[in-house]
Amino acid sequence: MDNSVLDLVKGTPNILGQIYTDLAQPSVKAVGQALGTVFEFSTSFLLPVKLLNEKFKLNFKKRITEYEKKLEEVPEEKRCEVHPQIGTPIIEKLSYTTNDEIADLFTTLLANASNIDMVNTAHPSFVAMIERLSPDEARIIKYLKGRNDIQYCDFRGYSLDGKGYIDIRYHQTLLPQYVHLDFPQNVNAYLANLVSLGVLFDMAGTYRIDETVYNEIKRVYGFELLKEQLVPKSYKNIEAEKSYYQITDFGKLFIQACIK
Structure with missing residues (x-):
């Protein structure tokens, strides 16, 4: 393993810095505040190492951007930090989910876990349930x-x-x-x-x-x-x-x- 990879694995890497060029954007800062602890725990899944793969990185950025847009719809005073028990497995799934309908369920669940008024609906078991759905079943759920x-x-x-x-x-x-x-x-x-x-x-x-x-x-x-x-x-x-x-x-x- 080369030094660049070792540096990514050690400590708490700046995951958002790997997918965004402007970390000062209010929407990006909001994502960082909501997912800060989640990203720290996500190092156990070697997410920073996976982001060295350009195809993986593009898909993950797409999903985080979808979450970012949903988070923007939550009033700032209603936003809260996502509990890693639910946020960490969602981030893991989003990192390789390529189907838009399934990803939409994950990002909506993550956005609700970021909302004080909706966090009570975000049951941890829902992450595994979404993973067991086909795209057709996601449409039925909608x-x-x-x-x-x-x-x-x-x-x-x-x-x-x-x-x-x-x-x-x-x-x-x-x-x-x-x-x-x-x-x-x-x-x-x-x-x-x-x-x-x-x-x-x-x-x-x-x-x-x-x-x-x-x-x-x-x-x-x-x-x-x-x-x-x-x-x-x-x-x-x-x-x-x-x-x-x-x-x-x-x-x-x-x-x-x-x-x-």
Whole structure:
């Protein structure tokens, strides 16, 4: 290891000095005040050494600049120093996060951890949760802000002998109609992941009284056409079982902390 690298590892290196030419800018000073202790702890991840790589440095500067813009929106009297328990892992993740949608969740969480009025929403577990999201799932999280549930229907075909049923279509929602998904065929896997993270809870067996959304789901997925094609040839009957995913209190806190 050459001397320049050794100098970076020792002590508390000026990380902002490696990515900004003018440290006197008020916005840059604000970042330094909010992340000072976080950057000190970040030396354990050899962040200063990584910044010697130009490609790494450009990506990291982009993410810090995105955070800087969000921090500027916080009134100066409301800004606070970020606790390293949440700030340090976010900085580590931002250093190699190239997807803009995932990075936006991280920088919003970091900005809220810098805000006296919002710091209570910045739960440390949210960092690991974001890392477990795909870009499509990040878009779903943004769609969920201000909502309470995701309604769905199961199209069940009841056997001709009356001994049971199969789900012809399982947990059909309107998400692909309202959220741009790179892989809409994976939507049920995405929802299962959000359930595993505690953001959603499957309320199977219960349903909303207002049938507006359920009727739209049946229309979009051709419920009546399925009945015409398959009843009574293949099934005794086909029914649409209604239910919904409830956004949990924990999920609402996660959305509040990570979505601007």
